[in-house]
């Protein structure tokens with residue numbers, strides 16, 4: 282009787298967890314003779330998902346939610362028994378901080394691009410000239426370019442500098458922690474290029490294909506995010522509980538992958554070797570490059586930067602906040618004299634996370650031209666966050682406690698040409714390393730649902746490879 286086929290998933294973040302979970306499920310339901318092993322370098326699973334419970338608060342140290350419109354995260358949560366724990370964000374207003382003042386994000390905008398005219402006309406974010414320039418998107422002819430282009434330049438050409446600096450850039454920084462003039466349009470928002478090509482205008486295209494309804498007075502804004510009542514860590518725990526016993530190896534790093542006559546050898550940091558017929562590398566690009574450093578085609582991943590970021594959650598008694606703001610959070614424009622890049626009023630965005638009578642604020646720091654901030658001490662980060670917050674709020678007391686989290690090289694930068702570089706790597710992998718696949722936040726999207734999609738896609742690739 283032939284031995285079972287062996288699949289190793291490297292990395293126990295949400296991508297690797299998804300891949301291991303669906304692989305085991307498929308193999309069970311199709312009665313395939315396959316052993317799946319998940320190998321994680323750290324002491325726990327979840328990667329960037331990290332929930333901390335303290336004094337009645339649920340504190341997210343990494344992602345706090347996922348976009349509802351990208352369906353795979355909800356589907357996965359439901360699948361592992363968390364249907365009843367899914368919660369929408371408390372709706373309220375989001376703001377952009379520009380030159381020291383908070384401005385409402387104009388209603389009817391999609392990632393900062395207007396789809397409704399009135400809210401833009403009345404927004405204090407732009408001068409009349411800035412508004413007219415943005416409206417020129419309706420008339421500026423489309424520009425067809427074969428290659429990739431920078432997000433920043435694309436939007437500036439269509440909508441002008443003001444809308445980009447005061448609205449689009451801060452919102453995108455609140456996702457990619459990157460430099461818009463370097464980020465790739467194709468790898469981040471390819472649909473905007475498509476809309477330009479098909480409608481000759483972003484505003485026209487969005488109005489047609491992504492219609493936004495403006496809520497009537499008194500009506501609640503629809504919630505675009507979802508999280509889990511027990512924190513995103515409960516998703517990690519639920520998936521882990523459903524993985525077959527003995528199939529997870531923690532505290533073990535894969536140092537190197539070598540191709541053998543048949544299959545692969547994985548060299549682990551405990552000195553042991555593990556065999557595999559197929560491998561899903563669900564680890565960041567720089568880690569993947571190290572595992573396969575003998576292959577020159579992996580070299581571009583050495584040059585792919587990832588921004589380091591940090592955040593601080595601060596818990597207060599309600600009485601400490603003398604002047605509050607009605608909203609769920611704000612992002613800061615680069616032309617503002619602030620060190621924090623964004624802030625979430627967590628108790629308002631996620632009321633379940635905070636005991637009654639308390640307040641939970643989470644501030645973010647770290648951008649491409651301010652990486653040093655991540656190395657400041659916990660106290661220094663708390664100080665600078667409070668100093669910035671006090672420019673717009675009035676916080677009289679020190680926090681009851683604070684939780685600082687540093688994420689080094691955490692936000693991969695999809696720079697212009699990202700897709701082409703990836704394709705070259707995939708093509709070479711397919712010919713030189715058949716049965717080895719890359720998946721996760723470094724490659725085809727950083728949102729949790731994008732990572733889940735990639736984990737699922739890797740399952741399909743592995744199964745089709747093993748069946749051949």
Ligand SMILES: Cc1cc2nc3c(=O)[nH]c(=O)nc-3n(C[C@H](O)[C@H](O)[C@H](O)COP(=O)(O)OP(=O)(O)OC[C@H]3O[C@@H](n4cnc5c(N)ncnc54)[C@H](O)[C@@H]3O)c2cc1C
Nearest residue numbers: 292294295296322328329344345535568721722727728729
């Ligand atoms: C502060 C912050 C806030 C965010 N907010 C949001 C948000 O609100 N919504 C959202 O959708 N997304 C958010 N993101 C993005 C999202 O969290 C990530 O893109 C996603 O979690 C990445 O998952 P992953 O499994 O691909 O990688 P990771 O979570 O990085 O997991 C990779 C795993 O591989 C392991 N590993 C690495 N090398 C090896 C090796 N050699 N051997 C074995 N194991 C190895 C690591 O230890 C790690 O556990 C945020 C990210 C950060 C940093």
Ligand SMILES: Cc1c2[nH]c(c1CCC(=O)O)Cc1[nH]c(c(CCC(=O)O)c1C)Cc1[nH]c(c(CCC(=O)O)c1C)Cc1[nH]c(c(C)c1CCC(=O)O)C2
Nearest residue numbers: 348375392455456458590609610611612623624625645728
């Ligand atoms: C600074 C930051 C945040 N969130 C994030 C960062 C960068 C990492 C870091 O620096 O630590 C990371 C993030 N935020 C989001 C994603 C996933 C995006 C996706 O799935 O495509 C990711 C990867 C959703 C989001 N995050 C944001 C948007 C834009 C929302 C919009 O269009 O109104 C999206 C899709 C904006 C954002 N983002 C943030 C705030 C406080 C806000 C303002 C909105 C609010 O919470 O009230 C915090």
